[in-house]
Amino acid sequence: MSAVIEQTIETYGIDNWGAGYFGVNRKGNLIVRASENDNNSADVREIIEDLKKRGISPPVLLRFPQLLVGQIRKLQTAFRKSIKEFEYNGSHMCVFPMKVNQNRAVIEEYLREGTRYHFGLEAGSKAELYAGLAMEQSGESLLVLNGFKDKEFIELAFTGAQAGKNVVIVIEKLSELEHTLKIAEQLTAEKSQAKLPMIGVRVKLYSKGSGKWEKSGGEAAKFGLTTTEILEVIRRLQEAGRTDMLKLLHFHIGSQLTDIKRIKNAMKEAARTYAKIVKMQIPIQFLDVGGGMAVDYDGSRTSFESSANYNAREFANDVIYVIKTVCDDENVPHPTIIQESGRYLSAYHAMLVTNVQDEIETVVEDIAPITIEIDDPQVVKELYDLRETINVKNHREYYHDALEHREELFTMFNLGLITLEDKGKGEVLFWDVCEKADEYAQQKKYVSEEFDELRRLLSTKYLANFSVFRSMPDNWALEQLFPIIPIHRLNKKPTEYATLCDITCDSDGIVEKFVDLHDVKPVLELHKLIAGEPYYLAMLLVGAYQEVMGNNHNLFGVPHEAHIHIGEDGHIIKKVIQGATLGDSLATVRFDATQLHDQFRKIVQQRIKDGDLSSKDGHQLIEFYENQIDAYTYLSPNGS
Ligand SMILES: *Cc1c(COP(=O)(O)O)cnc(C)c1O
Numbered sequence: 001m002s003a004v005i006e007q008t009i010e011t012y013g014i015d016n017w018g019a020g021y022f023g024v025n026r027k028g029n030l031i032v033r034a035s036e037n038d039n040n041s042a043d044v045r046e047i048i049e050d051l052k053k054r055g056i057s058p059p060v061l062l063r064f065p066q067l068l069v070g071q072i073r074k075l076q077t078a079f080r081k082s083i084k085e086f087e088y089n090g091s092h093m094c095v096f097p098m099k100v101n102q103n104r105a106v107i108e109e110y111l112r113e114g115t116r117y118h119f120g121l122e123a124g125s126k127a128e129l130y131a132g133l134a135m136e137q138s139g140e141s142l143l144v145l146n147g148f149k150d151k152e153f154i155e156l157a158f159t160g161a162q163a164g165k166n167v168v169i170v171i172e173k174l175s176e177l178e179h180t181l182k183i184a185e186q187l188t189a190e191k192s193q194a195k196l197p198m199i200g201v202r203v204k205l206y207s208k209g210s211g212k213w214e215k216s217g218g219e220a221a222k223f224g225l226t227t228t229e230i231l232e233v234i235r236r237l238q239e240a241g242r243t244d245m246l247k248l249l250h251f252h253i254g255s256q257l258t259d260i261k262r263i264k265n266a267m268k269e270a271a272r273t274y275a276k277i278v279k280m281q282i283p284i285q286f287l288d289v290g291g292g293m294a295v296d297y298d299g300s301r302t303s304f305e306s307s308a309n310y311n312a313r314e315f316a317n318d319v320i321y322v323i324k325t326v327c328d329d330e331n332v333p334h335p336t337i338i339q340e341s342g343r344y345l346s347a348y349h350a351m352l353v354t355n356v357q358d359e360i361e362t363v364v365e366d367i368a369p370i371t372i373e374i375d376d377p378q379v380v381k382e383l384y385d386l387r388e389t390i391n392v393k394n395h396r397e398y399y400h401d402a403l404e405h406r407e408e409l410f411t412m413f414n415l416g417l418i419t420l421e422d423k424g425k426g427e428v429l430f431w432d433v434c435e436k437a438d439e440y441a442q443q444k445k446y447v448s449e450e451f452d453e454l455r456r457l458l459s460t461k462y463l464a465n466f467s468v469f470r471s472m473p474d475n476w477a478l479e480q481l482f483p484i485i486p487i488h489r490l491n492k493k494p495t496e497y498a499t500l501c502d503i504t505c506d507s508d509g510i511v512e513k514f515v516d517l518h519d520v521k522p523v524l525e526l527h528k529l530i531a532g533e534p535y536y537l538a539m540l541l542v543g544a545y546q547e548v549m550g551n552n553h554n555l556f557g558v559p560h561e562a563h564i565h566i567g568e569d570g571h572i573i574k575k576v577i578q579g580a581t582l583g584d585s586l587a588t589v590r591f592d593a594t595q596l597h598d599q600f601r602k603i604v605q606q607r608i609k610d611g612d613l614s615s616k617d618g619h620q621l622i623e624f625y626e627n628q629i630d631a632y633t634y635l636s637p638n639g640s
Pocket of ligand 1: 097099100146252254255256290291292293340341342343344
C-alpha cells in the first residue's frame with residue numbers, strides 16, 4: 001500500500017472505528033468488507049457510478065446487510081466463548097429492539113441470521129408489536145414488550161401468544177399487570193389450554209450508566225419498578241395463583257454505555273435481585289440485561305461519549321462472570337441471558353453517501369493586493385504592519401493584537417469615523433493575519449485551543465447535499481460524532497480544512513465536530529474541489545437510530561436507498577428504493593398534489609385571462625410545475 005494511502009487511513013481513523021469493515025483500495029477508493037478477514041470487498045465509488053447509470057444520484061443511503069450479519073455473529077460468538085470459558089450453565093439470546101431501526105429490510109435480515117441463535121424481537125409500541133407479530137421467529141426466541149401499554153397493546157400481546165409466540169409483557173406500571181391478569185382470567189375460562197404471554201418486570205436499579213443516556217438508569221429513571229412495587233407484583237401474582245407467569249427480570253440503564261465499570265455494577269445489582277426472586281419460589285428463568293452496548297464511533301476505545309472502553313468479548317465476559325458469581329453465591333440456577341442490543345448490531349450496516357455541491361468562502365481570494373496610503377486610518381495601518389511582520393515567534397501575540405484591531409475597526413465604522421473602503425481593507429488584512437497565525441501555530445507541536453477555534457473560523461465550508469436533521473439527527477441533537485470520509489481520492493493527501501454545511505435553511509444544519517483519536521476535531525481534512533468533477537463523502541455508522549429519528553425539516557425527505565451485496569466480483573446492487581419526491585414530502589404535511597395542481601392552474605389561467613401571459617406560455621408553466629412533483633427533494637449534483 002502506498003505511503004499516502006496509509007497516511008489517509010490514519011488521518012480519518014478508518015482502522016480505529018471501522019471494526020475491520022472498511023478500508024481503502026489501490027485506486028484510493030473507500031471499500032467495504034463483509035467481515036474483517038474477508039478478501040471480498042465492494043468499492044463505494046463504483047457503487048455510486050453504477051447507481052448513477054440507473055438514474056440514482058446522491059444523496060443515497062447504502063445498506064450492507066452483511067455487516068448486520070457480521071455484528072450478530074460477533075456478539076453471538078463473544079457470548080458463546082464467555083459461556084464456555086466461565087462454565088456458565090445458561091444460554092444467551094438477543095431480542096432486537098425494533099425502535100433502533102424498524103426498516104423491514106433490517107428486521108428481515110436480522111431475523112434471517114438471528115434465528116439460527118434463537119434471536120427474537122423487542123417491541124416498545126403497538127405499531128412495532130404489530131409488525132413483530134407477523135414476522136417468522138424461531139420457536140425458542142422471545143418477543144419482549146417494553147414501554148407503556150394500554151389494554152389494546154396487551155390484547156395484541158395475548159393474540160401473539162395464542163399464535164404461538166413466546167411473548168413477554170414487561171410490566172412498567174401496576175395497571176398493566178391488572179389488565180394482563182384480567183385478560184388471562186377471561187381467556188383461560190374459555191379455553192383452558194390457551195397459550196398465555198409471560199410476564200416480566202423491569203427493575204429500577206440504583207446503578208446508573210454513563211454517557212449521554214445516564215438518566216435512563218438510577219432511582220429517578222422514567223422506567224422500572226422499585227423494590228416495593230416488584231414485591232407488590234409478586235404478591236398480586238400469588239393472590240391470582242399465577243406466579244408461574246413471571247418469567248423475566250429486565251433492566252436497561254441507557255444507550256451507548258461508555259464505561260464497562262458502570263455496566264458491571266448494574267449487572268451485580270440486577271443479578272442479586274434475580275436470585276432473591278428465585279428464592280421466593282418464583283419460576284423466573286430469564287435475566288434481560290437490556291441494550292446499551294456502545295459503538296466506538298471515534299475509535300478511541302475510551303469512556304468518551306462517542307466511544308466505549310470495552311469490546312464485545314470484554315462485555316460478554318463481564319456479564320457472564322458477574323451473573324455466574326452472584327447466582328453461585330446465592331445458590332440459584334444460572335438464568336438464560338437476554339440482551340437487547342440494537343445500536344451495536346445495526347450501526348455499521350448503513351452509510352449515507354452524498355456529494356459536495358459547492359464551497360462557501362470565508363476569506364475571499366482573488367482580490368487586488370492591498371496597498372497602504374498615507375491617509376489610511378491608523379487601525380488599518382497597524383493591521384497592515386501585523387501582516388507584514390508576523391512570524392513563528394510572535395504569531396500568538398500578533399493574533400491577539402489583530403483581534404483587538406478588528407474590534408476597533410468595527411467601533412470606528414459604527415461611529416462613522418472610517419469609510420466602507422477602510423473597513424473592507426481592514427477586514428482583508430485581519431483575515432490575512434489569521435491565516436498566517438494559523439500556519440505558524442500548526443507548526444508547533446502543541447496547538448493551543450484558541451488556534452483550534454481560529455482554524456474553524458478559517459476553515460473552508462463545504463456545502464454537502466444532505467440534511468443533518470434527516471440523516472444524522474444525533475449529530476445535531478446530541479453532538480454525537482459519526483465518521484465522515486471521502487469515498488475517493490484517498491490516494492491523495494487532503495489539503496483543505498473544512499466544516500460541512502447541509503442544504504437546510506437552518507444555521508444548525510452544520511457539521512463541525514469530527515472524530516479524532518485523542519480529541520474532537522473542529523475541522524475535517526478534505527480535498528480541494530476540482531471544477532467539473534464530483535466530490536463524494538460518506539457518513540458512516542448511521543444504521544442505528546438515525547434513519548428513524550431523522551425528520552422532515554425543510555421537507556427534505558428520505559434519501560434514495562440501495563441494498564448492496566459484497567461478493568467475489570465486488571458489489572451487487574440487490575435493490576434500489578427511490579427516495580421521497582416533492583409530492584411525497586408535501587403529503588407528510590397534508591398537501592395534496594391534485595389540489596396544488598388545480599390551484600396553480602387557476603392562478604396561471606387568471607394571468608392568461610388578464611392578457612399577461614400567452615396561452616402557450618401559460619400551459620408550459622403548468623406542465624413544468626406539474627412534472628416537478630416527482631423531483632427528488634435534494635439538489636441535483638452540479639454538472640448533471
Ligand atoms: C432503546 C432500548 C434498547 C436499545 O438500546 P441500544 O443502546 O440501542 O442497545 C434496549 N432496551 C430498551 C428497553 C430500550 O429502551
